[in-house]
Amino acid sequence: MRTKIETKKYVFAFIITVMVFFGALLISNFFSGKRIAEVKNIEDKIALDILSSETQFALLKESSCKSIDHSTAFSEELSTLASRLTYMEEKLGNNNAEVLGLKKYYSLLQIKDFLLVEQVKQKCGVKPITIIYFYSNNGDCEECQRAGYVLTKLREEFPELRVYSFDYNLDLSAVATMKSIQGVKNKLPALVIWDEPYYGFKSSEEIEKIIPQLKVIRAKREKAEVAEKAASSTKK
Amino acid sequence: METFFDSILYVFLFLTLYLEVFFLITFFEERLKLSTKSTTGKLSYYPSATIIVPCWNEEKTVSKTIDSLLSLHYPKERFQIFVVDDGSTDNTWKVVQKYASNPNVKLFQKENGGKHTAVNIGIKNSISELIGCLDADSFVDKDALHEIASAFNEDPQMMAAIPTIIIDEPKTILQKMQKTEYHTVAFFKRMLSPLDAITVTPGPFSFFRKEVFEKIGLFKKAHNTEDMEMALRMQSNNMRIRNVHTARVHTEGPATLYKLYRQRLRWAYGGMKNTLDYRFMIFRRKYGMLGMITLPLAFFGIFIFLYNFTFVIFHIARMVAIKAVEIGTIGFTFAFPQVDSFFINTEFMSILSYIFLGLGMVIIWNGVKLAEGRFRPSMGIFYFITLYGIVAPIWLTRAVFNLAFSRNTNWR
Numbered sequence: 001m002r003t004k005i006e007t008k009k010y011v012f013a014f015i016i017t018v019m020v021f022f023g024a025l026l027i028s029n030f031f032s033g034k035r036i037a038e039v040k041n042i043e044d045k046i047a048l049d050i051l052s053s054e055t056q057f058a059l060l061k062e063s064s065c066k067s068i069d070h071s072t073a074f075s076e077e078l079s080t081l082a083s084r085l086t087y088m089e090e091k092l093g094n095n096n097a098e099v100l101g102l103k104k105y106y107s108l109l110q111i112k113d114f115l116l117v118e119q120v121k122q123k124c125g126v127k128p129i130t131i132i133y134f135y136s137n138n139g140d141c142e143e144c145q146r147a148g149y150v151l152t153k154l155r156e157e158f159p160e161l162r163v164y165s166f167d168y169n170l171d172l173s174a175v176a177t178m179k180s181i182q183g184v185k186n187k188l189p190a191l192v193i194w195d196e197p198y199y200g201f202k203s204s205e206e207i208e209k210i211i212p213q214l215k216v217i218r219a220k221r222e223k224a225e226v227a228e229k230a231a232s233s234t235k236k
Numbered sequence: 237m238e239t240f241f242d243s244i245l246y247v248f249l250f251l252t253l254y255l256e257v258f259f260l261i262t263f264f265e266e267r268l269k270l271s272t273k274s275t276t277g278k279l280s281y282y283p284s285a286t287i288i289v290p291c292w293n294e295e296k297t298v299s300k301t302i303d304s305l306l307s308l309h310y311p312k313e314r315f316q317i318f319v320v321d322d323g324s325t326d327n328t329w330k331v332v333q334k335y336a337s338n339p340n341v342k343l344f345q346k347e348n349g350g351k352h353t354a355v356n357i358g359i360k361n362s363i364s365e366l367i368g369c370l371d372a373d374s375f376v377d378k379d380a381l382h383e384i385a386s387a388f389n390e391d392p393q394m395m396a397a398i399p400t401i402i403i404d405e406p407k408t409i410l411q412k413m414q415k416t417e418y419h420t421v422a423f424f425k426r427m428l429s430p431l432d433a434i435t436v437t438p439g440p441f442s443f444f445r446k447e448v449f450e451k452i453g454l455f456k457k458a459h460n461t462e463d464m465e466m467a468l469r470m471q472s473n474n475m476r477i478r479n480v481h482t483a484r485v486h487t488e489g490p491a492t493l494y495k496l497y498r499q500r501l502r503w504a505y506g507g508m509k510n511t512l513d514y515r516f517m518i519f520r521r522k523y524g525m526l527g528m529i530t531l532p533l534a535f536f537g538i539f540i541f542l543y544n545f546t547f548v549i550f551h552i553a554r555m556v557a558i559k560a561v562e563i564g565t566i567g568f569t570f571a572f573p574q575v576d577s578f579f580i581n582t583e584f585m586s587i588l589s590y591i592f593l594g595l596g597m598v599i600i601w602n603g604v605k606l607a608e609g610r611f612r613p614s615m616g617i618f619y620f621i622t623l624y625g626i627v628a629p630i631w632l633t634r635a636v637f638n639l640a641f642s643r644n645t646n647w648r
Contacts, residue, residue, distance in 0.1 A: 002523070002524050003432040005525065009258075009261060014254065017257045021250055021253060024588050025584055027587050028587050031582035032582070035578060084578060145561060153569070204566065
């Protein structure tokens with residue numbers, strides 16, 4: 001009397017389920033692949049930017065410091081890349097080989113950018129504000145997450161500020177050299193500002209105290225905004 | 237450790253997906269029989285029918301219930317209404333006296349003994365071919381009995397028919413949520429029907445051939461879910477139960493969370509207890525889809541649901557904790573979320589969620605069509621998707637707790 005189990009139908013449903021399940025996996029992998037390619041693209045673009053700036057700099061030598069537009073000489077995309085890399089690290093895990101590769105490349109680009117900034121600083125007398133930040137996401141640095149939030153916020157507020165962040169545990173000789181040159185000990189989070197290392201969590205107020213220029217920049221910006229408002233209201 | 241819990245979740249998600257696919261295949265097979273139009277015209281034969289209305293303190297709604305039965309499109313001489321007052325302490329008995337002279341209505345009064353005793357009195361006094369029941373908080377469509385009789389005529393093997401239940405005029409958010417839930421249930425019930433896998437003959441307007449009670453006995457207390465026990469007893473005796481989706485009954489959904497909690501706790505606990513009582517059918521191929529899928533699901537499904545819920549809660553809690561650290565560090569900064577395709581979540585789990593949501597919408601869409609005749613978007617769908625997963629664990633957790641510590645649930 002009872003409807004018999006149709007094995008065919010059960011098997012058919014199983015095959016479809018497997019297809020959908022693994023289809024979802026494939027789609028997910030496809031998008032991960034696309035993201036990695038996108039990050040890789042940005043990295044290549046930055047490499048090109050840096051190379052171009054270096055070349056331009058070498059060609060013009062010291063005499064023509066003025067002809068270098070300091071606001072565009074350095075790649076602005078380093079910070080957009082940072083948020084993308086953090087996101088990928090969260091989603092794919094910090095042990096993912098491709099993420100690690102991208103991170104190493106990113107670290108190298110940062111060092112190159114840092115060197116270029118140093119060169120401009122020495123030759124042209126400008127003083128870009130830089131912070132070198134060492135962190136760890138192996139679970140041994142409780143304050144690193146908070147330090148990251150503070151630096152992100154500062155970077156958003158002050159585009160003039162260049163933050164170079166390095167994973168302390170990244171297996172890359174250039175990063176190791178950077179650590180030793182800056183004399184950074186394994187006490188994380190660590191910040192290097194004006195060649196001086198600072199250890200432990202620093203709030204944005206504390207960082208602003210160390211870099212008083214930030215306050216000056218803010219004051220200037222606010223003044224400019226007020227002036228702009230006044231100008232637009234008189235126009236009306 | 238997290239990988240271990242993730243793996244369990246993947247297994248559960250695979251099983252859930254399998255079931256959804258299975259039901260959608262069944263839907264595809266059944267689609268030609270899913271006309272929502274009623275069978276019009278005269279029946280070749282009108283089987284005699286008795287409708288039992290058990291009531292306990294239903295003075296407010298019982299008249300509406302009886303009136304809806306009296307206006308059924310069915311020959312008056314072929315059906316009777318038995319109103320059984322199960323020792324009400326309010327004015328129910330007084331209220332129903334106005335029907336005392338109606339030749340279609342018979343009134344019974346007894347000492348309080350529980351719903352199953354009230355229904356059983358009706359069954360014992362009935363000589364009709366079909367015996368049905370209607371809770372005193374439900375109302376029927378005019379052609380509901382006609383539809384059911386027509387289905388009994390068509391299928392002599394069918395021993396019980398269950399209708400489509402619709403939540404009547406939902407007012408509160410919870411009632412609107414239940415309306416969509418009932419639409420979804422309507423879909424599953426209709427799909428389980430041809431697979432002989434229905435596990436409940438619900439109180440509102442389920443009909444039985446009289447011989448069912450002669451062969452397997454009357455209703456039992458059955459952990460206050462006598463309608464589930466009756467269905468399982470019928471299934472264990474290979475008696476056919478079918479869903480007649482064109483027979484529509486309207487019922488009132490509990491308006492408050494507490495009332496809903498009481499009702500669902502009784503259902504969830506009773507469901508698990510009855511499944512345990514009929515565990516000899518679980519994973520037995522001879523009981524077909526019922527033994528292999530619906531019964532195991534009635535029991536283990538609750539645990540799977542709670543596991544998934546705990547998983548989601550764990551991740552939400554972690555997200556909130558991270559956000560709290562961020563706000564604690566740099567203060568609250570409001571920024572419009574940037575539209576950047578890079579940050580659209582395409583993790584495996586998220587893609588699976590999108591698939592589940594999509595399949596869920598297909599099921600809801602067809603459930604609404606089946607129950608109401610055509611699809612209409614409503615806030616209920618939104619409430620069901622967003623709220624059900626949050627409120628259901630309240631009674632499911634309690635039901636599991638009661639099962640573990642053997643605590644009985646009450647009717648109210």
